[in-house]
Amino acid sequence: MKVQIKDLHPNPYRDMDNYPINREKVETLKASIKQTGFWDNIVARNKDGKIQIAYGHHRLTALREALPWETEVDIPIKDLPDSTMIQIMANENMQEYSTSPATIDETVRVAKRFLEENPEEAAKYGDLSKMKHDVSVGVSFLSRFLNWPESRVSYSLERLKLTEEKKIDKSISSLPTDGAARSFVKAAKKWDLPVEKQEEVIREIVDSNNYGYDTIEEKVSKAKFQTKPKERKEDYEKELKGIQFNTYVSTVFNKSLDLQKHLDDLIEHKEQFSYLSMQDVKDARIRGQMLSSLKNLAGRINKLLKLIQDENNPD
Numbered sequence: 512m513k514v515q516i517k518d519l520h521p522n523p524y525r526d527m528d529n530y531p532i533n534r535e536k537v538e539t540l541k542a543s544i545k546q547t548g549f550w551d552n553i554v555a556r557n558k559d560g561k562i563q564i565a566y567g568h569h570r571l572t573a574l575r576e577a578l579p580w581e582t583e584v585d586i587p588i589k590d591l592p593d594s595t596m597i598q599i600m601a602n603e604n605m606q607e608y609s610t611s612p613a614t615i616d617e618t619v620r621v622a623k624r625f626l627e628e629n630p631e632e633a634a635k636y637g638d639l640s641k642m643k644h645d646v647s648v649g650v651s652f653l654s655r656f657l658n659w660p661e662s663r664v665s666y667s668l669e670r671l672k673l674t675e676e677k678k679i680d681k682s683i684s685s686l687p688t689d690g691a692a693r694s695f696v697k698a699a700k701k702w703d704l705p706v707e708k709q710e711e712v713i714r715e716i717v718d719s720n721n722y723g724y725d726t727i728e729e730k731v732s733k734a735k736f737q738t739k740p741k742e743r744k745e746d747y748e749k750e751l752k753g754i755q756f757n758t759y760v761s762t763v764f765n766k767s768l769d770l771q772k773h774l775d776d777l778i779e780h781k782e783q784f785s786y787l788s789m790q791d792v793k794d795a796r797i798r799g800q801m802l803s804s805l806k807n808l809a810g811r812i813n814k815l816l817k818l819i820q821d822e823n824n825p826d
Contacts, residue, residue: 512586513583513585516578516579516581516584517581519564519584519586520561520563521571522564522568522599523563525568526621533569537569537572537576540573541576549578549584552567553567553570554566554567555586555588555589556588556596557588563596565595566600566602593629594656597618597625598656600618601657602658610663610689611687611689612670612684612689613685615663615689616671616674619653619664620671622656622657623668627648636655637649637652637655650668666689666692667689669696670683678706680710680713683695683709685713685714686716686722691716694728695731697724698731698732701731702728708734708735
C-alpha cells in the first residue's frame with residue numbers, strides 16, 4: 512500500500528520518550544535511503560484510518576529525515592491485533608536495545624496493563640483463577656505473553672513496584688543493562704539507601720562504566736555512610752569490612768574448586784609419577800618441591816577447617 516511518510520505513525524504501545532532512538536543507526540539508514548532508495552522493512556496496520564507501524568521505528572525516523580514528508584512509500588499493511596503489536600514491539604526492543612532496563616520495564620508495564628484490561632487475552636497465557644482479586648497479571652502470564660524468561664519479567668515487576676512506591680529512583684532506567692539495574696536494587700535495599708541519594712549514585716555508576724556488583728555496592732554503601740551520624744562510623748566500617756571479606760571468601764572458594772579439579776586430575780594420572788625418578792637430580796627436586804608444597808597446602812587447609820569448626824561450635 513502506498514502511504515505518504517507524514518501519514519505513518521509509531522506503534523501506539525511504544526512510548527518514544529522511554530525508547531530513545533539510536534542516532535548512529537538512523538544516520539546509517541538515512542545514508543542508505545539516499546543512496547539506494549527505501550527498501551521496506553516496516554510492517555503496519557490500519558487502525559481507525561491511522562497507519563500504525565508495528566516495528567521499524569529507526570527506519571521511520573530515517574525516512575522522515577531523509578525524504579520530504581509527502582513522499583509515498585510502499586508499506587505492507589496487515590491485520591494486527593493489539594496483542595500482536597505489543598509482542599512485536601517486545602521482540603523489536605530486544606533486538607534494538609538488548610537488555611536495557613528502560614525498555615524492559617516499559618514493555619512489561621504496557622503488557623501488564625493490556626492483559627489486565629483484556630482478561631480474555633490473558634486467559635490465553637495462564638489460568639485466570641490464579642490471578643489476584645485485583646486482577647493483577649503475574650510473572651507467568653507476562654513471561655508467556657512476551658516470550659521472555661520469567662526472571663527478566665520478575666525483576667522488572669519489582670523495579671516498577673519499587674519505583675512506584677518511591678523506594679527506587681526512576682533514574683535507574685539510565686543504567687545500560689538489566690544486570691546493572693538488578694545489582695543496584697539489591698545494593699540499595701541491602702543498605703537502605705534513601706531515594707533522594709540514589710540519582711547521584713546511579714550517575715556515578717554510569718560515569719564509572721563499571722557495572723559489577725562489588726563496584727555498585729561500594730558506591731551505594733559510601734553514599735549511605737554519608738547520611739549516617741558520625742558516631743555510626745565504626746559500625747559502618749565494620750559492616751563494609753564484613754562485605755569485603757565475604758567477597759574475598761567467595762573468590763577463594765571459587766579458586767579452591769579449580770584447585771580441587773586440578774588435584775583430581777593429578778590423582779587420576781598417578782601412574783605418570785613413575786617418570787619422576789629419584790635417580791635424576793632434576794626429577795628428584797621436582798618431586799621434593801611438590802611434596803613440600805602439598806604438605807604446606809594441607810596444613811593450611813586443616814588450619815582453616817579448624818577455624819570454621821570452632822566458629823560453628825563455640826562451645
